[in-house]
Amino acid sequence: MSDRYASFAHTGPGxxxxxxxxxxDPPRLRRHRPGDPLTTAQVRLDAASGGRLVEPLAKLLDSAGVEISGPAGGTTTPAGSTATPVGGTTASAGTATGPGDGAGSRVPPQAALLFDATGITDSSGLRALFDFFHPLARSLQPSGRVVVFGTPPESCTTPREATVQRALEGLTRSIGKEFGRGTTAQLVxxxxxxxxxxxxxxxxxxxxRSAYVSGQVVRIGRAEVPEVDWTRPLDGRIALVTGAARGIGAKVAEVLAADGAQVVALDVPAAGDALAEVANAVGGTAVQLDLTAPDAPLRLADHLADRHGRVDVVVHNAGITRDKTLGRMNPDWWDSVLEVNLSSQERINDVLLDRELIPRGGRLVGVSSIAGIAGNRGQTNYATSKAGVIGLVHSMAPVLAERGITVNxxxxxxxxxxxxxxxPLVLREAGRRMNSMAQGGLPVDVAQAIAWFASPGSAGVTGNVVRVCGQSLLGA
Structure with a gap:
């Protein structure tokens, strides 16, 4: 559906x-198109003294064909910085600052600002973040990217180190709300x-691909990562997408297929015609099945075993709403929402895992909602089910890690x-504007985040729940 306000705001009079x-003021977001480069300009990379990630990051950027500016690219660090270049020396004062921060200062446009904060072990070291971002904030292009890298607080060796690493969340969430113009900010x-x-x-x-993801915290653990063809990372993989007949599910099927997956698109028999169109469009197969039927998990497992011998990616997208305040809700509405949105997922996972149809390197991806984080009036059943999906991710992650399977x-x-x-119009407009992007997201935004979780390269990404909400002010 078109956003008429955003369309008007992009005109001259608007x-x-x-x-x-x-x-x-909804910005135009930079979304992925086939053949796009990873970034549209150079990237500034720097680190606090003792950072352990700056050299690996520099190598990854170089191998991806990204031009690096700043210390990792061989130039200087902003004046007063306590950051350390890749070469291990600290820059002297008098170097370039951001536009408007000093006479004659010039910083070329940056596509992203990346900072390795793993070396910060005491609150006094947080000054390095100000020294890095303050002079560069206005150098970011529209739809710029900010990524700060830290150490998980639970992995820190001292209470002070854990304290400052947790402080990084306040920084990145605030940057996501401050920088504007479609900028996203994340903590990894x-x-x-x-x-x-x-x-x-x-x-x-x-x-x-991350145009509508901002203000998020991602955790990456140890894992063996295979070689990945980044143009088609899912080549040779079998991906099941439930609720695939329309909306987000149809777009997930499309994106996974574009990444090389052979898609098994599943939906209820009543959506058979739309489901067939989706399956044909992506070169996949269609399965008509009501996931709440008592024999549904076994029938699905038999189909996957007989046709493919396994399933590498399972995307639990199927979901329904039956909205009513709790005091007026029909008990059948409560039961049906919990059954479709949560219980059916648990039963399917149990059967697929028991029959070892999800191999090592498999990926389970659920679709929760910010309603499961913040709650929503008139959606107690839906919010409960979606919070349950988050609980499933957190509880299953350590169990599945032993089998080399991720769940996010x-x-x-x-x-x-x-x-x-x-x-209704007023509520719809509020939903669109109450986020850092001042607009609604698109189904492709959700699909791209799912594809990231599904990638073989995401072996170390498990137990994460990432909001695709433009950094919504609800549940932030």
């Missing part, structure tokens, strides 16, 4: 009116020893679909 009245916690597991996440966060979830915010089109 821009003038938005500025004069201080209205929400990388466990000691997981330095080689970063590439998939770095590529996702730098690219247009996306939590969409306001996404432009036929369902959100039915929301």
């Amino acid at each position: 821009r003038a009116l938005v500025k004069r009245l201080g209205l929400p 916690y990388v466990a000691p020893g997981a330095e080689r597991a970063v590439e998939s996440t770095l590529r996702f966060l730098l690219s247009g 979830a996306v939590a969409p915010g306001f996404i432009e679909t036929r369902l959100t089109a039915r929301i």
Whole structure:
């Protein structure tokens, strides 16, 4: 559905009116298109003294064809910085600052600002973040990217180190709300020893695939990462997508197929015609099945075993809403939402895992919602089910790690679909504007985040719930 306000705000008269009245100003987001480079300009990379990630990051950027500016690219560090270049020396004062921060200062446009904060072990060291970002904030291009890398607080060796590493969350969430113009900001916690597991996440966060993901915290653990063809990372993989007949599910099927997967698209028999269209469009197969049927898990497992012998990626996208305040809700509405959105996922996982149809390197991806994080009036059943999906991710991650299988979830915010089109106008506009991007997301934004979780390169990414919500002000 079109966003008429955003379309008007992008016109000449619209821009003038938005500025004069201080209205929400939705930026044009840089979304991924086939053949796009990873970034549109150079990237500034720096680190606090003792950072353990700056050299691996520099190597990854170089191998991806990204031009690096700043210390990692062989130039200087902003004046007063306590950051340390890749070569291990600290820059002297008098170097370039951001536009408007000093006479004659010039910083070329930056596509991204990356900072390795793993070397910060005391609160006094947080000054390095100010010294890095302050002079460079206005050098970011529209739809710029900010990524700060830290050590998981639970992996720190002292209470003070854990304290400052947790402080990084406040920095990145605030930057996501401050910088504007479609800028996204993320914090990536990388466990000691997981330095080689970063590439998939770095590529996702730098690219247009993460256009509607901001203010998020991602954790990466140790893992053996195979060689990946980044143009078609899912080549040879079998991917099951439930609820694939329309909306987000159809787009997930499309994106996974574009990444090389052979897609098994599943939906209820009533959606058979639409499901067949999706399956044909992506070169996959269609399965008509009501997941709440008692024999559904076994029938699905038999189909996957007979036709493919396994399933490498399982995307639990199927979901329904039956909205009513709790005091007026029909008990059948409560039961049906919990059954479709949560219980059926558990039963399917149990059967697929018991029959060892998900091999080592497999990926489970759930679809939660910001309603499962913040709650929502009139959606107690839906919010409960979606919070349950988050619980499933957190509880299953350590269990599945022993089998080399990851489990993660996306939590969409306001996404432009036929369902959100039915929301009353005032509530719909509030949903669109109450985020850092001042607009609704698209189904492809959710699909791209799922594809990142599904990638073989994301072996170290497990137990994460990432909101695809433009950094919604709800549940932030």
